[in-house]
Amino acid sequence: MKPLGWALSLSALVTMTACATPTGDEQASGETRVLIKLVQPSTDTAAITRAVEQAARVPARYVASTSPQWHAFALRCGAPDDCDAALERLRAERATFQAAQRDERRRIVTP
Numbered sequence: 001m002k003p004l005g006w007a008l009s010l011s012a013l014v015t016m017t018a019c020a021t022p023t024g025d026e027q028a029s030g031e032t033r034v035l036i037k038l039v040q041p042s043t044d045t046a047a048i049t050r051a052v053e054q055a056a057r058v059p060a061r062y063v064a065s066t067s068p069q070w071h072a073f074a075l076r077c078g079a080p081d082d083c084d085a086a087l088e089r090l091r092a093e094r095a096t097f098q099a100a101q102r103d104e105r106r107r108i109v110t111p
Contacts, residue, residue: 032083033103041068
């Protein structure tokens, strides 16, 4: 491989790795991103956030929705065990949430 081609390949690899890695702010913030599927579709973000906070018993930040049924949140729970417990509490609230799972989608981080 020519030196320029090798350098470009290495540069692309480093860039892709950086895009798939959480930033230090995300790691230090103690937030865990989750996806919630509502039993009753809704676009009232304030009401959905209140329901998530009440069920999870931790502060939550609304991130986005992909439909009136699926919504993404950042749970501010600190320790990993606390986040696991909050996620289990969301899963147990079957009257409101049809599904609750970690958001493990890759994010593109821009410098």
